[in-house]
Amino acid sequence: MSILDNLNPEQQKAVQATEGPVLIFAGAGSGKTRVLTYRIAYMVHELGIAPEHILAVTFTNKAAGEMKERIAQLIGEQAPSLWASTFHSLCARMLRADGAAIDIDPNFVIYDEADQRALIKETLSALNIDSEQYSPVDIHYEISNAKNELLTAADYKPHRKNPLERTAKRVYRNYQQRLAASNALDFDDLLMSAVHLLRESEELRDKYQNRFRYILVDEYQDINFAQSSLLELLADKHHNLCVVGDDDQSIYGWRGANVRLILAFEEHYPEAQVFKLEQNYRSTANILRCAYEVIRHNPARADKKLWTDNPPGEAPLVYRAINEQEEAEWVARLIQSQIRQGQAEPGDFAILYRTNAMSRVFEESLLDANMPYEIVGGVRFYERAEIKDVIAYLKTLLNPVSSVSLRRIINNPTRGIGAKTLQVLDSEARRRKVSLFEMCGIVSELDQIRIREQQAVADFYDMMTALHSRIDKLSLVKLVREVVKRSGSLQRLRESGAADDAGRAENVEEFVTAAARFQKTHEDNSLVAFLEHIALISDIDQAKELGSTVSLMTLHSAKGLEFPTVFIVGLEEEVLPHYRSMSDEFELAEERRLCYVGMTRAQQRLYLTHCHRRTIFGETQQMQPSRFLKDLPEEVVQRRGELAPGSSPRLIEAREEIPEMQMSGRRLDLTKILSRATAGATASAEQSRRSAEPIPSSAGDYTVGDKVSHPSFGDGRVVSIKGTGDEAEIVVGFPDKGIKKLLARYANLKKL
DNA sequence: CGTGTCTCTTTTTTT
DNA sequence: AAGAGACACG
Numbered sequence A: 001m002s003i004l005d006n007l008n009p010e011q012q013k014a015v016q017a018t019e020g021p022v023l024i025f026a027g028a029g030s031g032k033t034r035v036l037t038y039r040i041a042y043m044v045h046e047l048g049i050a051p052e053h054i055l056a057v058t059f060t061n062k063a064a065g066e067m068k069e070r071i072a073q074l075i076g077e078q079a080p081s082l083w084a085s086t087f088h089s090l091c092a093r094m095l096r097a098d099g100a101a102i103d104i105d106p107n108f109v110i111y112d113e114a115d116q117r118a119l120i121k122e123t124l125s126a127l128n129i130d131s132e133q134y135s136p137v138d139i140h141y142e143i144s145n146a147k148n149e150l151l152t153a154a155d156y157k158p159h160r161k162n163p164l165e166r167t168a169k170r171v172y173r174n175y176q177q178r179l180a181a182s183n184a185l186d187f188d189d190l191l192m193s194a195v196h197l198l199r200e201s202e203e204l205r206d207k208y209q210n211r212f213r214y215i216l217v218d219e220y221q222d223i224n225f226a227q228s229s230l231l232e233l234l235a236d237k238h239h240n241l242c243v244v245g246d247d248d249q250s251i252y253g254w255r256g257a258n259v260r261l262i263l264a265f266e267e268h269y270p271e272a273q274v275f276k277l278e279q280n281y282r283s284t285a286n287i288l289r290c291a292y293e294v295i296r297h298n299p300a301r302a303d304k305k306l307w308t309d310n311p312p313g314e315a316p317l318v319y320r321a322i323n324e325q326e327e328a329e330w331v332a333r334l335i336q337s338q339i340r341q342g343q344a345e346p347g348d349f350a351i352l353y354r355t356n357a358m359s360r361v362f363e364e365s366l367l368d369a370n371m372p373y374e375i376v377g378g379v380r381f382y383e384r385a386e387i388k389d390v391i392a393y394l395k396t397l398l399n400p401v402s403s404v405s406l407r408r409i410i411n412n413p414t415r416g417i418g419a420k421t422l423q424v425l426d427s428e429a430r431r432r433k434v435s436l437f438e439m440c441g442i443v444s445e446l447d448q449i450r451i452r453e454q455q456a457v458a459d460f461y462d463m464m465t466a467l468h469s470r471i472d473k474l475s476l477v478k479l480v481r482e483v484v485k486r487s488g489s490l491q492r493l494r495e496s497g498a499a500d501d502a503g504r505a506e507n508v509e510e511f512v513t514a515a516a517r518f519q520k521t522h523e524d525n526s527l528v529a530f531l532e533h534i535a536l537i538s539d540i541d542q543a544k545e546l547g548s549t550v551s552l553m554t555l556h557s558a559k560g561l562e563f564p565t566v567f568i569v570g571l572e573e574e575v576l577p578h579y580r581s582m583s584d585e586f587e588l589a590e591e592r593r594l595c596y597v598g599m600t601r602a603q604q605r606l607y608l609t610h611c612h613r614r615t616i617f618g619e620t621q622q623m624q625p626s627r628f629l630k631d632l633p634e635e636v637v638q639r640r641g642e643l644a645p646g647s648s649p650r651l652i653e654a655r656e657e658i659p660e661m662q663m664s665g666r667r668l669d670l671t672k673i674l675s676r677a678t679a680g681a682t683a684s685a686e687q688s689r690r691s692a693e694p695i696p697s698s699a700g701d702y703t704v705g706d707k708v709s710h711p712s713f714g715d716g717r718v719v720s721i722k723g724t725g726d727e728a729e730i731v732v733g734f735p736d737k738g739i740k741k742l743l744a745r746y747a748n749l750k751k752l
Numbered sequence B: 001c002g003t004g005t006c007t008c009t010t011t012t013t014t015t
Numbered sequence C: 001a002a003g004a005g006a007c008a009c010g
Helices: A010-016 A032-045 A060-079 A086-100 A115-128 A134-148 A164-182 A187-200 A202-211 A225-235 A285-297 A324-340 A356-368 A385-398 A404-407 A420-433 A436-441 A453-467 A476-487 A489-495 A499-521 A526-536 A583-599 A665-681 A684-692
Strands: A022-026 A054-058 A085-088 A109-111 A184-186 A214-217 A241-245 A273-277 A317-321 A349-351 A374-375 A550-554 A563-568 A602-611 A613-616 A619-622 A637-640 A707-708 A714-722 A729-734 A738-743
Touching: A010 A317, A022 A032, A022 A550, A032 A054, A032 A241, A032 A489, A032 A602, A032 A619, A054 A086, A085 A086, A085 A526, A085 A583, A086 A187, A086 A202, A086 A225, A086 A526, A086 A602, A086 A665, A109 A115, A109 A187, A115 A184, A134 A164, A134 A187, A134 A225, A134 A285, A134 A550, A164 A184, A164 A356, A164 A404, A184 A187, A184 A563, A187 A374, A202 A563, A214 A729, A285 A583, A285 A602, A324 A563, A324 A602, A349 A356, A349 A729, A356 A374, A356 A550, A385 A404, A385 A476, A385 A489, A385 A499, A385 A526, A420 A436, A420 A453, A420 A583, A436 A453, A453 A476, A476 A489, A476 A499, A476 A526, A499 A526, A526 A619, A583 A602, A602 A738
Parallel strands: A022 A241, A022 A273, A054 A085, A054 A214, A109 A184, A214 A241, A317 A602, A317 A637, A349 A550, A349 A563, A374 A550, A563 A602
Antiparallel strands: A613 A619, A707 A714, A714 A729, A729 A738
């Protein structure tokens, strides 16, 4: 009868400990979300706590959405009064409501990464700082870190001998002035200002402390200092702060997250109750074992070890591919063959990679294999240039002082307002202490600007004022439509002959649809609300149901998800671990955790693949297998398509599994490689020289039109040949089986 | 002023 | 491989 019946004893304890600070270490797959949601249900149902007194904070929108949904299932109609949101939307909400207390205009716009960088560039050039010497990226990183540490420009203390930091301080101050003048907050400001607000106003602190009597935080290992300070302030009265996390899954250190904060929780709240959820319900024993062997090499982990009652399952498989194309084809074929055998559906598979750029080959191979797939994350809709343009119009309308937005659109589409004109406008605006937009309205006073350009500016100004006057009169969609029409941006895209522009025009139309959807589904469908939604939610596809298609995503985006079958691809040195992280011990540990996070997403099957060669930056390189592969326990791992990395070469039986890759063919090939490898020295120079040589190929034996025989497809005719050597791709038409793309290396074709 | 071409750099992960 | 910025030309 009780909610508690569905929980194990440790979970029950964690659910019932509702009062006071609580720290829950929840290993991968240990039912963390379950505990969080049941805890809330328990508080509401069994203890009668009003949902509006509960705040659930998550790190991503996806997690927040899921939590709301799950809680709604448990507590029904009371759910809407509960706050479940990300840190950033929580802060934005507080600041819209009460930011006036610290001089924040409720209509502030949120500057995203690109806006921030544009403003930094603007600042750099205004301060006459050479952006070659001090790159906007580096400066921004410094400022962002300072804000994460809650240091204002005045508080920020650069190292005396560090010119970058000293420059950053100058820029920080000026940048902040520009943000204020633009009535804008950047991502980091949201957090910092919310803390500021609570510190400054006792009244508001009281208000929020009384409102949020029970606070739950997910993914606490990803928290930064500003976020933890915010929580401390909010929980300062009732002390009912429950945090859940797993230090082994901390993968956002590069963004200011600090794992030590979870480890230091007990120091800060000595009375904290600590629970450890160590039983894994997700993965097979073998998968878990492998994951553990990878993670256990990290220093300074909180002491814990996952265990499971699940059966051992299949041994995780390590596959070495020739190059990324072959890797992708192997993955696609494996998926295809499992689906054909009725063992699985597309939604059972996830392909996880280190960087978004790696998704492309997999898309192609899945397309070839006719597999439905979906890319999660990646280039987000709202970040496309044409969409950002429309958004910039909206931001400017809401907030004409927002200089970054105005600069983006003033000559987009081109209307004859060039750099020169803009520069004059800007310096005059500065001299007269008016905003750039206001300056546009009095452009006729400037005789440095030619009449033609004056006219262009004036027309632009008139258009924007006309649109501005309609903000309150038109519904959101109508306003967006009007903007798209009046600005001429859609028309330009439609009329352009450029191939990509048709797609861009469609995107703009899709944006209008997104506005319509927002208007329909949100109670507060004002322009402000819509823009905030875009800035913070920023994922138009999030509503799409995963589950019917193969999922492609980065290891980072996979956090919190699970799939029956997981492929982690590109397990190579310099990819995972990423080359930018290899020189730093701390970052290296984070790469390892990233690998661990990926592995623990798998329920039934885990495939780890790496390539012998990979093309990076348009250059083909020899790759070494990832060091993480070396940590796998040999007794529970199958290795295929390769020589065991680092150790003495050995041949491992390949099971017949994929029709195109026949035993005999591969054994022959491996034997060849084996003999050459043992004959030669192990020096890497020697190795690369050798593999640069063309490997004796069968491709040369075929010409288009040849009749060939395949062990399982029977007789067919060569349709085309792409490439050379063992990488050659031979397309063969088989009368019964259709057209097949075969790799010369594996196909084991016989010429007839 | 706008466009096109060329070179150059850049690619980690994201609220 | 692709995008951004520099430069030259119309």
